[in-house]
Amino acid sequence: MGEEEYYLELCERPVQFEKANPINCVFFDEANKQVFAVRSGGATGVVVKGTDDRNPISFRMDDKGEVKCIKFSLENKILAVQRTSKTVDFCNFIPDNSQLEYTQECKTKNANILGFCWTSSTEIVFITDQGIEFYQVLPEKRSLKLLKSHNINVNWYMYCPESTVILLSTTVLENVLQPFYFRAGTMSKLPKFEIELPAAPKSTKLSLSERDIAMATIYGQLYILFLRHHSRTSNSTGAEVVLYHLPREGACKKMHILKLNRTGKFALNVVDNLVVVHHQDTETSVIFDIRLRGEFDGSVTYHHPVLPARSIQPYQIPAAGPAAVTSQSPVPCKLYSSSWIVFQPDIIISASQGYLWNLQVKLQPIVNLLPDKGRLMDFLVQRKECKMVILSVCSQSCGSRAEPQQPASQKACADPGRGGPVRCLHSRAVAVHRKQGDAAQVRDSRADGIHPLSEPVSDRSAGTLQLARHPELVQKSTVRSQARGPEFHSQYQYQKKQRKKEKKKKHHPSSRRRQLSHILEGSMYLTEF
Numbered sequence: 001m002g003e004e005e006y007y008l009e010l011c012e013r014p015v016q017f018e019k020a021n022p023i024n025c026v027f028f029d030e031a032n033k034q035v036f037a038v039r040s041g042g043a044t045g046v047v048v049k050g051t052d053d054r055n056p057i058s059f060r061m062d063d064k065g066e067v068k069c070i071k072f073s074l075e076n077k078i079l080a081v082q083r084t085s086k087t088v089d090f091c092n093f094i095p096d097n098s099q100l101e102y103t104q105e106c107k108t109k110n111a112n113i114l115g116f117c118w119t120s121s122t123e124i125v126f127i128t129d130q131g132i133e134f135y136q137v138l139p140e141k142r143s144l145k146l147l148k149s150h151n152i153n154v155n156w157y158m159y160c161p162e163s164t165v166i167l168l169s170t171t172v173l174e175n176v177l178q179p180f181y182f183r184a185g186t187m188s189k190l191p192k193f194e195i196e197l198p199a200a201p202k203s204t205k206l207s208l209s210e211r212d213i214a215m216a217t218i219y220g221q222l223y224i225l226f227l228r229h230h231s232r233t234s235n236s237t238g239a240e241v242v243l244y245h246l247p248r249e250g251a252c253k254k255m256h257i258l259k260l261n262r263t264g265k266f267a268l269n270v271v272d273n274l275v276v277v278h279h280q281d282t283e284t285s286v287i288f289d290i291r292l293r294g295e296f297d298g299s300v301t302y303h304h305p306v307l308p309a310r311s312i313q314p315y316q317i318p319a320a321g322p323a324a325v326t327s328q329s330p331v332p333c334k335l336y337s338s339s340w341i342v343f344q345p346d347i348i349i350s351a352s353q354g355y356l357w358n359l360q361v362k363l364q365p366i367v368n369l370l371p372d373k374g375r376l377m378d379f380l381v382q383r384k385e386c387k388m389v390i391l392s393v394c395s396q397s398c399g400s401r402a403e404p405q406q407p408a409s410q411k412a413c414a415d416p417g418r419g420g421p422v423r424c425l426h427s428r429a430v431a432v433h434r435k436q437g438d439a440a441q442v443r444d445s446r447a448d449g450i451h452p453l454s455e456p457v458s459d460r461s462a463g464t465l466q467l468a469r470h471p472e473l474v475q476k477s478t479v480r481s482q483a484r485g486p487e488f489h490s491q492y493q494y495q496k497k498q499r500k501k502e503k504k505k506k507h508h509p510s511s512r513r514r515q516l517s518h519i520l521e522g523s524m525y526l527t528e529f
Helices: 364-369 373-380 387-399 408-414 421-447 460-469 471-504 509-526
Strands: 008-010 024-029 034-039 046-050 057-059 069-072 078-082 087-092 102-105 113-118 123-128 131-138 143-151 157-160 165-170 176-183 186-189 213-218 221-228 240-245 253-259 266-271 274-279 284-288 301-303 340-343 347-350 355-361
Touching: 024 069, 034 069, 069 113, 078 113, 087 113, 102 143, 113 157, 123 165, 143 186, 157 213, 165 213, 213 266, 221 266, 240 274, 266 340, 266 355, 364 373, 364 387, 373 387
Parallel strands: 253 301
Antiparallel strands: 008 355, 024 034, 034 046, 046 057, 069 078, 078 087, 087 102, 113 123, 123 131, 131 143, 157 165, 165 176, 176 186, 213 221, 221 240, 240 253, 266 274, 274 284, 340 347, 347 355
């Protein structure tokens, strides 16, 4: 299979760390995206490497026992280390501050600490089997201040750093989830909700496993992804991924179901707002886009894979050894290995090989794998770095001069409701501009403190409204309009009348090529904002 058939790949520059072994323990921090390699409990060294920075952090700690969890606060100011089920140790990494360790014990009696999460540079949450405790760390005083706590029986927990939401599993079946939202020293309890477990024989004990749950932000909204396995006795054709939308206000609601049509072991990633489902048995992956049209039954939308299942593009690991033998050919990486560990949104770690990759989507191969150009454009306009790929699709669509003429009825049936392929591509090109305006407003709203857990808005109507209200775009367009003067506007009116006349003519190859030039010029002009 050639490279043009692979639409998923591992990043070219992975984070490399010392392999896990009996002496070296490896930890991953989902908030800072850092890998910790702890040798001999830290006595012989700790090396921290992240995906964003290429300068590793190295230090040593006293060996005070087995390290259960280790994480830096945001901005790497304070180190937290859990060695027991009752306490967490802290050490300042701030200049002119004491680096002596200080300890905090959980407040709840007879409680065991399951883990902890940093929500800011000086705020941390202890998750115990009896609830959660929210602390403010005071590095100058080498102490912690309890801000708030909540008692609840906890089976396991999950944290989404992008939304600062912690999800707690409760009840005997572990399928009642209680979310908490943290921001600027406050802890908010969101409405709890129940995950629907699949039907099973009475003799089978069902419970919700942490392995089957993921949290991710998709198109600016927080979703809970539940990998639901069906029993062999059921009539279902295979497993499916159920997406629950978790808003800031209101109850969590089931919104989408992704049909996998197969059984076995799965893993989930979210890349560029696409849900990627890996299947270990077949060593393939499929992608889903919840923005594409699906089958709506009145309450949820059912989606099928956008593309045929494909493996991740083969990856070559450089041969290890002294400089004299590094000229050896690279070693193929074992894809979909049982030692792979997947983290959200796009992290894949092989602790046995000592690599951390970011999963990436390749857009160019998708052009040939998705024959429906209308659906292809709907897919591409939602992706990052899509401009050049869209322009190439437009060029290919109208550059085929040898295309046979078809009756008008067949053309309408081939692309119903779109007015022909060229007009379809034009509408998608306009959508690119609309998407950029929406993205700019999202960035501005986040800068103003608006959290992405707000209610979802309508795609097209809301996007047009947001673009019209964007003050920067309105101001720039007004200035540009004034600078052109009345001569330009009279010429524009003339061109507008000419375009109306051209629409009345029958479609033929020459007119389609002329229309393509207007599309390409218009799309490039729109991106000037």
